[in-house]
Amino acid sequence: MATRTNGKSGKQPTINDVAALAGVSKKTVSRVINRSEFITEKTRKAVQQAIETLGFVPNPQARALAFRRNFLIALLHDNPNPQMVLNFQQGVLDAIKDSDLAMIVRPVDRGSDRLLDDMRTFLEKQRPIGAMLLPPISENDELAALCDELGVRYVRIGSALLDDARHCVSSNDREVVAEAVGKLIDLGHRRIGFVRGPAGFRSAAEREKGFHEALAQAGLSLADENFAAGNYRFATGVEAGRKILSQPAPPTAIFCSNDEMAAGVISVAHDKGIRVPGDLSIIGFDDSPTATHIWPALSTVRWPIREMGMRAARTLVAEFLGPEAKIAESDSPVLPSTFIERQSVAAPARN
Amino acid sequence: MATRTNGKSGKQPTINDVAALAGVSKKTVSRVINRSEFITEKTRKAVQQAIETLGFVPNPQARALAFRRNFLIALLHDNPNPQMVLNFQQGVLDAIKDSDLAMIVRPVDRGSDRLLDDMRTFLEKQRPIGAMLLPPISENDELAALCDELGVRYVRIGSALLDDARHCVSSNDREVVAEAVGKLIDLGHRRIGFVRGPAGFRSAAEREKGFHEALAQAGLSLADENFAAGNYRFATGVEAGRKILSQPAPPTAIFCSNDEMAAGVISVAHDKGIRVPGDLSIIGFDDSPTATHIWPALSTVRWPIREMGMRAARTLVAEFLGPEAKIAESDSPVLPSTFIERQSVAAPARN
DNA sequence: CTTGCTTTTGACACCGGTGTCTTTTACAGC
DNA sequence: GCTGTAAAAGACACCGGTGTCAAAAGCAAG
Numbered sequence: 114m115a116t117r118t119n120g121k122s123g124k125q126p127t128i129n130d131v132a133a134l135a136g137v138s139k140k141t142v143s144r145v146i147n148r149s150e151f152i153t154e155k156t157r158k159a160v161q162q163a164i165e166t167l168g169f170v171p172n173p174q175a176r177a178l179a180f181r182r183n184f185l186i187a188l189l190h191d192n193p194n195p196q197m198v199l200n201f202q203q204g205v206l207d208a209i210k211d212s213d214l215a216m217i218v219r220p221v222d223r224g225s226d227r228l229l230d231d232m233r234t235f236l237e238k239q240r241p242i243g244a245m246l247l248p249p250i251s252e253n254d255e256l257a258a259l260c261d262e263l264g265v266r267y268v269r270i271g272s273a274l275l276d277d278a279r280h281c282v283s284s285n286d287r288e289v290v291a292e293a294v295g296k297l298i299d300l301g302h303r304r305i306g307f308v309r310g311p312a313g314f315r316s317a318a319e320r321e322k323g324f325h326e327a328l329a330q331a332g333l334s335l336a337d338e339n340f341a342a343g344n345y346r347f348a349t350g351v352e353a354g355r356k357i358l359s360q361p362a363p364p365t366a367i368f369c370s371n372d373e374m375a376a377g378v379i380s381v382a383h384d385k386g387i388r389v390p391g392d393l394s395i396i397g398f399d400d401s402p403t404a405t406h407i408w409p410a411l412s413t414v415r416w417p418i419r420e421m422g423m424r425a426a427r428t429l430v431a432e433f434l435g436p437e438a439k440i441a442e443s444d445s446p447v448l449p450s451t452f453i454e455r456q457s458v459a460a461p462a463r464n
Numbered sequence: 465m466a467t468r469t470n471g472k473s474g475k476q477p478t479i480n481d482v483a484a485l486a487g488v489s490k491k492t493v494s495r496v497i498n499r500s501e502f503i504t505e506k507t508r509k510a511v512q513q514a515i516e517t518l519g520f521v522p523n524p525q526a527r528a529l530a531f532r533r534n535f536l537i538a539l540l541h542d543n544p545n546p547q548m549v550l551n552f553q554q555g556v557l558d559a560i561k562d563s564d565l566a567m568i569v570r571p572v573d574r575g576s577d578r579l580l581d582d583m584r585t586f587l588e589k590q591r592p593i594g595a596m597l598l599p600p601i602s603e604n605d606e607l608a609a610l611c612d613e614l615g616v617r618y619v620r621i622g623s624a625l626l627d628d629a630r631h632c633v634s635s636n637d638r639e640v641v642a643e644a645v646g647k648l649i650d651l652g653h654r655r656i657g658f659v660r661g662p663a664g665f666r667s668a669a670e671r672e673k674g675f676h677e678a679l680a681q682a683g684l685s686l687a688d689e690n691f692a693a694g695n696y697r698f699a700t701g702v703e704a705g706r707k708i709l710s711q712p713a714p715p716t717a718i719f720c721s722n723d724e725m726a727a728g729v730i731s732v733a734h735d736k737g738i739r740v741p742g743d744l745s746i747i748g749f750d751d752s753p754t755a756t757h758i759w760p761a762l763s764t765v766r767w768p769i770r771e772m773g774m775r776a777a778r779t780l781v782a783e784f785l786g787p788e789a790k791i792a793e794s795d796s797p798v799l800p801s802t803f804i805e806r807q808s809v810a811a812p813a814r815n
Numbered sequence: 816c817t818t819g820c821t822t823t824t825g826a827c828a829c830c831g832g833t834g835t836c837t838t839t840t841a842c843a844g845c
Numbered sequence: 846g847c848t849g850t851a852a853a854a855g856a857c858a859c860c861g862g863t864g865t866c867a868a869a870a871g872c873a874a875g
Binding site for chain 4: 127128129139140142143146147171172174175176177178179180181
């Protein structure tokens with residue numbers, strides 16, 4: 114109240130107040146706001162001045178109505194890893210901090226058969242200028258098609274390029290997994306187990322490829338009894354651990370496709386009295402909070418999720434501001450993941 | 465495209481289309497949409513019919529402009545526990561699923577000295593009908609005052625009532641902590657340690673009170689050397705563990721004010737070869753994913769965060785729909801927490 | 816100084832709803 | 846059947862911006 118200075122009493126100044134003060138039409142003010150090119154420097158200055166003195170901020174609802182588009186970018190996710198989602202959100206917010214945009218979040222229920230209808234309703238109602246699709250929902254091609262149909266720009270986040278690069282942000286997971294597994298091999302591990310993520314997930318497939326690449330490189334191969342498939346949840350990690358570790362000569366190292374499953378395998382090892390990393394080295398993926406909370410702290414792969422959020426949001430903002438606007442400095446949509454070494458990996462015991 | 469039936473070609477039907485089809489004025493349609501009472505059953509039916517056949521959905525932007533209020537509820541949080549935040553979000557979405565409302569999320573930076581300015585800008589821009597404040601930011605009285613000033617309804621989430629009950633949703637943490645610690649005592653523990661949360665947090669204070677209540681009840685007290693203060697982060701749990709467990713006769717049980725710190729204490733115990741729960745029982749708080757991912761699985765207190773989200777959102781929706789609307793079935797804003805027993809607690813070894 | 820063209824600016828309708836006030840309708844009472 | 850009153854419906858301005866198109870201004874050429 115005290116600090117506000119405006120034409121009408123006690124309310125936010127509107128475009129009319131600005132126009133009156135600057136002695137121009139409201140349309141001219143609108144042009145200044147929207148950075149129209151057909152305006153002389155002199156009038157622009159005058160209008161800017163009026164905007165400043167009034168402390169005018171355009172009403173987003175009115176703009177949304179007139180533009181037929183909300184100044185919102187939507188985050189659609191069905192990711193089971195909350196840390197990841199929140200980190201991504203953080204990156205997005207970093208990117209839109211100084212723009213007029215806001216973020217709206219929409220968790221989606223992957224299982225639902227009304228998924229596309231729900232999304233259609235949501236997008237038609239909110240009319241965001243763009244949407245970001247987090248994995249695994251980012252792999253849904255029908256959803257991407259729906260965005261196209263509704264004129265909603267979108268960016269798909271994934272561990273591999275899913276689409277035309279303009280629509281993607283991803284990381285080089287395959288390479289980094291290969292690097293991590295390579296380190297196990299360098300340490301002397303020969304019997305290396307693998308716990309895969311859920312079938313049909315591109316992220317799981319990429320990690321699997323990276324694993325096999327490293328093995329192939331060293332002339333090794335994966336024995337069936339050292340393989341288990343999970344669904345990224347802790348419980349399936351436990352199952353995988355039970356299967357792989359109850360053999361007479363279990364592997365000396367296991368690569369797990371995410372941290373939660375790695376934690377499951379480690380808890381089985383503890384139960385069985387198998388020492389980690391003395392008897393068994395473990396590597397996870399995600400660098401979730403779990404990775405540092407368990408004992409021993411888990412060696413894992415961190416993917417640059419926050420940066421990906423920034424990048425995705427920036428892409429949308431740039432496309433929105435100008436069709437031809439250039440996207441930040443680096444122009445590759447592939448951001449680097451990194452292997453993080455902690456205490457769950459060691460050289461195999463001599464036997 | 466194919467499935468849409470409306471007056472004008474290819475676009476969403478508007479209130480005018482509905483009015484034309486029903487043979488009434490747009491204002492009458494508006495009355496039906498907003499459940500005005502001054503309308504005959506007959507015309508209401510006719511309008512409803514028209515709405516159905518056209519598949520009309522009111523444009524939220526237009527309503528927002530006319531109402532001078534966005535159909536949004538904002539979630540403001542600075543909580544370090546992402547699982548909690550997402551669970552809360554989920555509850556909120558459950559609650560607003562069938563309403564016209566959407567959720568907008570805004571993480572806030574507690575440290576920032578521009579916090580109130582940022583929030584003012586955010587709220588003035590977005591004009592949500594209400595805001596939900598998650599702890600610890602929910603304890604900020606200035607923020608609550610700001611909401612009042614801007615006419616934004618709000619609900620504060622907390623472990624104790626912070627305010628007039630109309631503005632709060634909370635849980636009975638103190639009692640449940642007392643219950644949990646009581647169980648330790650019943651098992652025979654006498655030297656029980658305590659790791660407190662950050663000073664100045666009401667949640668930390670409530671848990672501390674519950675702890676002392678249980679001890680007092682049994683005629684016990686907390687020795688200084690069995691106490692440590694942390695800030696809810698894993699690292700401070702490690703520090704606490706180092707301090708408390710390096711004594712010649714450490715406690716046989718420790719209550720930690722959250723799971724992360726409990727995980728830290730447990731990792732120190734592992735390092736020192738102290739068996740959990742054989743030599744040392746541990747209880748945490750939050751039932752975060754960490755609780756089940758560590759070994760042994762952590763006994764902890766689960767607070768009904770998703771339910772609290774539902775409840776908070778429902779409160780806002782109800783207030784919004786009608787000032788006098790009744791809030792759901794149960795009318796207490798205190799939801800029950802529960803003690804969850806897992807593998808980190810056992811009777812103390814005889815010594 | 817005109818003319819003719821391009822660049823700036825403005826008038827006015829419009830986006831799709833709601834608020835206010837007026838007019839019409841419905842119905843009870845005489 | 847007529848009047849009076851309350852309930853229902855409508856007309857029209859308005860919320861705060863943008864789009865369209867016409868008018869005004871600026872400027873080079875004739």
